[in-house]
Amino acid sequence: MPEKTQVLRIKRQETPNSAPYYEEFEVPYLPHHNVVSMLMEIRRNPVTRQGKRVAPVTFNANCLEEVCGACTMVINGRVRQACSQLANGLNGPATVEPMTKFPVVRDLWVDRSKMFDYLKKAQAWIPIDGTYDLGPGPRVAPDVQQFGYLFSRCMTCGCCLEACPQINSHSKFMGASVIGQVYLMSQHPTGKMNLDERLEAMMGEGGVADCGNAQNCVEVCPKDIPLTTAIASVGRQTTIKWLRDLFMK
Amino acid sequence: MPGHHIIVGGGLAGLTAAMKLAEHGEQVDLFSIVPVKRSHSVCAQGGINGAVNTKGEGDSPMIHFDDTIYGGDFLAHQPPVKAMCEAAPAIIYLFDRMGVMFNRTPEGLLDFRRFGGTKHHRTAFAGATTGQQLLYALDEQVRRYEAAGQVRKFEGWEMLSIVQDESGSCRGIVAIDTRSLEMRAFPADTTMVATGGPGLVYGRSTQSLVCTGSAVSACYQAGATYANGEMVQVHPTAMQGEDKNRLISESIRGEGGRIWTYRDGKPWYFLEDMYPAYGNLVPRDIATRAIHKVVFEMKLGVDGNPVVYLDVSHLDPAELQRKVAGVLEIYEKFAGQDPRKVPMKIFPAAHYSMGGLWVDYSQQTNIPGLFAAGECDFQYHGANRLGANSLLSCIHAGIIAAAPMIGYAKSQKSAASSQIYDQELARQRESFDKLFKMSGPENAFAVWREMGEIMTENVTVVRYNDKLKATDNKLLEFKERWGRIGLNDKSKWANEEVLFVRQLWNMIELARPITLGALNRNESRGAHYKPDFPERDDANFMKTTMAAWSSDGPRFSWEPVDVSLIKPRPRRYDIEKSAA
Numbered sequence: 012m013p014e015k016t017q018v019l020r021i022k023r024q025e026t027p028n029s030a031p032y033y034e035e036f037e038v039p040y041l042p043h044h045n046v047v048s049m050l051m052e053i054r055r056n057p058v059t060r061q062g063k064r065v066a067p068v069t070f071n072a073n074c075l076e077e078v079c080g081a082c083t084m085v086i087n088g089r090v091r092q093a094c095s096q097l098a099n100g101l102n103g104p105a106t107v108e109p110m111t112k113f114p115v116v117r118d119l120w121v122d123r124s125k126m127f128d129y130l131k132k133a134q135a136w137i138p139i140d141g142t143y144d145l146g147p148g149p150r151v152a153p154d155v156q157q158f159g160y161l162f163s164r165c166m167t168c169g170c171c172l173e174a175c176p177q178i179n180s181h182s183k184f185m186g187a188s189v190i191g192q193v194y195l196m197s198q199h200p201t202g203k204m205n206l207d208e209r210l211e212a213m214m215g216e217g218g219v220a221d222c223g224n225a226q227n228c229v230e231v232c233p234k235d236i237p238l239t240t241a242i243a244s245v246g247r248q249t250t251i252k253w254l255r256d257l258f259m260k
Numbered sequence: 261m262p263g264h265h266i267i268v269g270g271g272l273a274g275l276t277a278a279m280k281l282a283e284h285g286e287q288v289d290l291f292s293i294v295p296v297k298r299s300h301s302v303c304a305q306g307g308i309n310g311a312v313n314t315k316g317e318g319d320s321p322m323i324h325f326d327d328t329i330y331g332g333d334f335l336a337h338q339p340p341v342k343a344m345c346e347a348a349p350a351i352i353y354l355f356d357r358m359g360v361m362f363n364r365t366p367e368g369l370l371d372f373r374r375f376g377g378t379k380h381h382r383t384a385f386a387g388a389t390t391g392q393q394l395l396y397a398l399d400e401q402v403r404r405y406e407a408a409g410q411v412r413k414f415e416g417w418e419m420l421s422i423v424q425d426e427s428g429s430c431r432g433i434v435a436i437d438t439r440s441l442e443m444r445a446f447p448a449d450t451t452m453v454a455t456g457g458p459g460l461v462y463g464r465s466t467q468s469l470v471c472t473g474s475a476v477s478a479c480y481q482a483g484a485t486y487a488n489g490e491m492v493q494v495h496p497t498a499m500q501g502e503d504k505n506r507l508i509s510e511s512i513r514g515e516g517g518r519i520w521t522y523r524d525g526k527p528w529y530f531l532e533d534m535y536p537a538y539g540n541l542v543p544r545d546i547a548t549r550a551i552h553k554v555v556f557e558m559k560l561g562v563d564g565n566p567v568v569y570l571d572v573s574h575l576d577p578a579e580l581q582r583k584v585a586g587v588l589e590i591y592e593k594f595a596g597q598d599p600r601k602v603p604m605k606i607f608p609a610a611h612y613s614m615g616g617l618w619v620d621y622s623q624q625t626n627i628p629g630l631f632a633a634g635e636c637d638f639q640y641h642g643a644n645r646l647g648a649n650s651l652l653s654c655i656h657a658g659i660i661a662a663a664p665m666i667g668y669a670k671s672q673k674s675a676a677s678s679q680i681y682d683q684e685l686a687r688q689r690e691s692f693d694k695l696f697k698m699s700g701p702e703n704a705f706a707v708w709r710e711m712g713e714i715m716t717e718n719v720t721v722v723r724y725n726d727k728l729k730a731t732d733n734k735l736l737e738f739k740e741r742w743g744r745i746g747l748n749d750k751s752k753w754a755n756e757e758v759l760f761v762r763q764l765w766n767m768i769e770l771a772r773p774i775t776l777g778a779l780n781r782n783e784s785r786g787a788h789y790k791p792d793f794p795e796r797d798d799a800n801f802m803k804t805t806m807a808a809w810s811s812d813g814p815r816f817s818w819e820p821v822d823v824s825l826i827k828p829r830p831r832r833y834d835i836e837k838s839a840a
Contacts, residue, residue, distance in 0.1 A: 026753050041502055045594075048503035054705040054757070057748045066749035067705075069756050071294075073468045075504045076590050078392050079298040094503070095593045116439055117754035124415070127295065131407050136400035137359040142283055142659075148356035150368035157582065160361040160387055163396060164586075167297055199359045 015040035018060065018104035019049060021068055023118045031115075035060040035104075036068075046093035046107060047072045047082055050119075069118040077233060080166030083173075084119050085110060090173040090231055093119075110173045123169050129189040130167070133212045137202050149200035162195035162241065164234045171228035171238060183217035187228035187238040190219055194241035197248065207252065214249045222246070262286045263669025266433055266448040268419045268475055270296025272391070272651060273634025274454030275398035276658025277665070282405035284666055289446060290402070291414045291435055293470050297399045300456050300468035301654070304391025305587055306375060306511035307383035308355075308651040310348030314369055319380040321345040328649060329826050330837065331377040331543050332614070332642020333786035334802060335488065337822040340621050340639055344656045351655050352384045358397040362386050363583065373583070374514045375647040377543040379837075383648040388511055388586035391651055418759060419475045422451060422482050422630060423676075423684045430630035431676040434688050439754050443688055445681035449669035450629050452661060453479055453617065454654075457635040461771045462610035462720070463712015466498055466507040476617055476636045477766035484625045486770070486807045486814075487638035488615035490777035493645055493787050494720045495611035496547035497570050497604075499594060505609035506594055508570060509587045510647040513540040516575050519547070520603075521560050521568040530554055535833045542833045545644045545787045548608040552721045555607075562605060569603035610720055612650060614641040614787065615777070618806060618819075622664035623657055629672075631665055633657035638804070643786025695758050700744030704761045707745065711738050711768065719775050723790050728779040735775065738768050773807035773814045780816060781805065798828055 017040045024031040037060045038044070038052040050070050057067040072082035075094040082093040085108040093107070113121040151159075165188055172178050172186040193209045196202035213219045219242060228238045263286045267274045270292035278288045292299065313319040325345040329338060356362060356370060362384050363371040372381040386393035405411045416438050423432045423445060432447040458473025459465035480486045497512070497519075498505040513519070518540055520527045531550055532539040542550075551568055555561040562568060572580060572588070577600050580588060591599045617625050617632040619639055624631050633654065640653040714734050718727040742765055749757040783797035784790050802821050807814040 025751065043594075044502050048501070051503055051705065055703055055709065056706075064748065066751060066755075067757055069754055073294050073298050073470055074300065074303050075469070075501075076303060076506050077593065078302045078389060078586075079294075079468065081294060081298045097594070097596070099596070117751075120754060124295070127297070127403070130400075131403055134404075134407075136404045137357070137397075138404065139354075139357050139401070142280060142354055144350040144353070145357065147353045147370070148359075151361075151364055152368050153364040153366060156361050156364045160393075163361045163386070163393055164389060166302075166392075167295075196359070201357065202359055 017044065017049060017098050017101065020104060020106045021119070022108040023068065024109070024115050025117065027114055027116060034065065040098060042099045044098035046084070046086060046096045046105070047075060049098065050093070069120050071120050078166065080168030083110060083168045083170060084108065085173070090170045092168065092233055110169060112173050112178050113169065123167070126167050126169060126172070126188060129185040130192060133189050133193050134205065134208050135189065135192040135196060137196065137199060138205055139201070151200065155198060159195055159198045161236055162191050165191055165236055166234070168233065170231045170233060174227035174231040176225050176227065177221055177223045182221065184221035185217045187242060190245050191236055191238050191241040194245050197245070206248070210245070210249050210252045213245055214253065219246045219249055263449045263666055265289070265665055265669065266291065266446060266451040267454060268433065268452065269299070269454035269456060269634070271299035271301040271454060271456055271634060272395055272398065272654035273658040274452070275395070275402050276655045277452055277454065277633060277661050278411055279398060279401045279405065280659055280662035281665065282402070282410040284662065286666060286669070288411045289414060289448065290411055291417045291419055291433070293416070293418050293438065295415045296402070296413065297396065299395060300471050301395040302389070302392040303466070303468060303507065304651050305388045305507065305509035306514065307373065307385035307390045307648045308352060308394065309375065309382050309646070309648040310352040310384060310652065311345065311380070311382055312349045312352060312370065312372065312384070314365070314372060315381045317380050319382055321348065323380065324348065324382060326826060327378045328646055329642065330831055331646040332644050333796060333831050334642065334798070334823060334828040335491070335785060335804070335821060336640060336642030338825040339822060342825060343660070344640055344653060347656050347659070348652055351652065351659070355394055355397055358401060360386055360393050360397045373511060374541060376510050376513070376541045376547070377646040383511070383514065385511065385583070388509055388584040394651055394655070419478065420688050421478050421684060422627070423447070423681055424482065424627070425676045425680050428483065429628040431680060434684050436759070438759060441752055441755060443685060443692070445685045447676065447681060449672045450631060450665045452631040452633060452665065453636055454632070454634045454658065455636050457613045458767070458770055459610060461712070461767050461774065462715045463709055464501065464504050464716070465610035466495055466505050472763045472767055473770045474763040474766040477770040479617060479625065479627070479630065480773070481769060481809045482627070483809065484627050484630060485618035486615070486773045487618035488777065488805050489773040489807055490781055490788055490805060491614035491643050491786060492610060492720065492774065493544055493612040493614060494548045494608045496544055496551055496608050497606040498609035498611070499591065499605070500607055500609070501594065506590055507611065508591060508604060508606055509584070510544070511584055512570060512572060512587055515580070515583055517570055517572045519551070519568060519570055521554055521562055523560055528560070537836050538833045543644055543646060546833055548721055549789060551608055567605040567607050570606045571603040572599055573601055573603060608721060610716060612645055614638065614643060614645050615774070623661035624664060629668060631661050633661050643788060692758070695761055696747065696750065698745050698747045698761065700746045702741050702745045704745045704757065704764050707738060707741055708764050708767070711735070711771065715771060719778055721789065723778050723788065724792065725779055725790070728775055732772060732775050732779070735768055735771050742768065769809070776814055776816070777805045777807060796831070802828065
């Protein structure tokens with residue numbers, strides 16, 4: 012081992028139903044190492060600090076540029092993408108754990124498929140007439156595009172769900188991410204046309220009313236998406252829709 | 261009755277094909293190792309080309325076509341490239357209608373920027389995460405069909421092999437659930453692989469961790485022809501990392517970024533000096549070779565290291581924020597320096613494979629019923645791809661494959677016998693049983709790293725025949741060493757190591773047509789450069805390299821290039837194209 016090393020204390024779990032445990036690994040310190048490249052180092056030599064040869068740590072990672080959202084983990088108690096956590100920002104031994112609001116598949120790999128189900132439930136798409144050539148889309152003002160773009164970068168990584176106190180084993184709250192997508196669709200000239208159906212989903216079980224306004228989501232979002240703006244706006248729109256439905260029926 | 265199709269890969273090409281097929285009422289099973297929304301297409305930054313000509317520059321699909329053929333050094337068949345360039349404006353409009361947050365002009369129209377290898381503003385963009393934005397739009401449309409029951413997603417499943425009937429036609433696939441390691445055979449009328457590039461053959465490249473080329477290699481080993489494997493693009497501007505090389509998009513130069521290094525104590529803007537007509541926007545192969553020369557031959561790397569500067573510190577920060585913030589953020593996050601103030605340190609890195617599975621003009625491989633689209637096909641980029649043409653070719657190939665896939669499905673008269681599925685499944689089960697018994701001293705991930713280093717050193721920017729031969733011998737050695745791998749993880753649940761060991765074998769198999777294809781091509785063309793054969797040799801090498809797998813190594817044949825539309829001419833970027 013070179014003089015300087017980095018210690019990682021990793022929470023492991025062999026199967027979805029087995030008991031978790033911690034194991035410590037020590038890898039050579041390189042300033043441009045990040046948590047994923049250190050996990051890759053462990054794969055090449057899966058030996059714990061105590062000298063025990065073990066199965067390499069299982070983890071999800073793909074783009075390694077913080078645009079795919081795959082490698083989201085809890086590092087020193089804070090949820091984030093592991094690829095952009097550089098070694099030189101760790102300052103001492105680091106604890107790496109899987110997210111807690113999703114079922115563990117194995118070790119640091121969690122199953123976030125419920126987030127994609129939420130997108131389905133919210134009908135988060137623009138229902139175009141068809142893919143054949145129908146000419147250009149509607150004009151969009153540059154400031155609308157700039158603001159919409161903030162929301163369209165959402166990677167469905169799950170940080171906002173992990174940090175949300177309203178999301179736990181006895182709540183059905185869908186979290187900020189999907190509300191952000193409903194908001195995004197409500198900004199687009201074509202998306203607006205089907206706003207009602209999306210608001211319907213937001214008024215149902217686990218919808219926007221379950222938000223407790225803790226504002227943790229906006230704190231942890233790796234893309235600085237103004238999620239609380241979306242929650243406030245979608246909340247307002249559902250109220251208006253509720254009143255309208257009440258009197259128009 | 262609707263046809264039943266399998267698509268392997270959920271990036272731009274796969275999702276486009278899925279959307280098209282579903283729109284026609286067909287049934288689609290979509291397989292992807294990662295949730296489709298996390299596919300490698302998200303890494304494409306700069307934009308998508310289409311000659312919409314909103315800047316009054318007289319651009320047209322024919323000029324786009326000429327730029328692409330010229331940029332690809334006359335190795336691409338011309339008719340399909342022409343069709344792609346003609347389709348491009350409508351493709352951009354389609355994604356505009358799907359809600360992509362493309363950057364806008366003050367009037368609310370689509371904005372376009374410049375990219376390498378052209379003189380026109382032809383690249384539509386959504387900030388500097390255009391691939392991500394296009395992928396998400398497709399993800400949404402496919403989710404719509406998924407909710408309607410027309411698309412079944414198998415996320416977390418990996419394709420192991422194709423299933424072929426007695427006549428050799430493809431009748432489906434065998435895939436494995438990466439969690440439970442359950443293997444199943446999936447019958448289908450047609451199968452499309454849209455699994456992207458083989459970047460991991462080079463160890464660290466700009467590609468994502470799923471880009472092993474393993475599924476393509478499985479098709480190649482089953483008899484699919486691998487074409488122009490030697491044509492691998494090395495992107496001039498990337499950050500070197502321990503885990504991957506992160507791309508710094510060409511859009512940075514499109515927006516005015518300049519490349520330089522110190523010479524005699526003063527900044528030397530060498531691309532502007534060497535190629536006055538195109539400057540920093542020469543095509544990638546040209547820029548990469550220039551950087552290579554400046555660093556290794558002239559020994560002018562910054563501080564003696566193999567890096568040069570990419571500089572945006574002279575540009576307006578507000579404009580940068582609007583147009584390329586995503587790229588600058590990546591640099592800032594991973595280098596810890598603000599590129600708006602300090603020039604970025606960059607170096608070339610393996611980036612994109614122009615080569616891939618041979619397909620006909622309907623995207624069908626030489627195996628009937630097996631289609632390919634996206635980076636994994638060889639069709640659109642010749643010997644060098646122009647920036648912002650990859651998103652276009654992925655989407656275009658996904659679109660045009662749909663009709664022939666439906667036609668092929670209709671022509672299928674009877675279901676295949678269940679026996680062929682049982683046999684292939686048994687073969688795959690047996691091979692996994694063997695993998696689980698591997699107990700040698702080698703570590704699969706360490707072998708992979710070594711292989712990547714050798715491939716990067718010898719089969720990228722500058723190629724010598726003796727080194728290519730030595731590299732192929734090394735690959736044979738790696739095959740032997742592969743047999744001595746020991747599995748650290750014996751678990752039958754979510755075992756990434758055992759899956760990787762199999763992928764590694766496929767990577768070694770695919771590295772051979774890449775390396776030997778380069779050895780055979782004694783000329784310099786596009787990304788393929790041999791100092792011992794510095795000129796393009798149309799008389800002997802204006803032809804497609806076709807590699808067929810055999811147990812004794814790849815067998816090569818060659819196919820003439822269809823140059824019926826644009827007469828080949830020398831490719832130069834130091835002077836205007838009209839003067840070349």
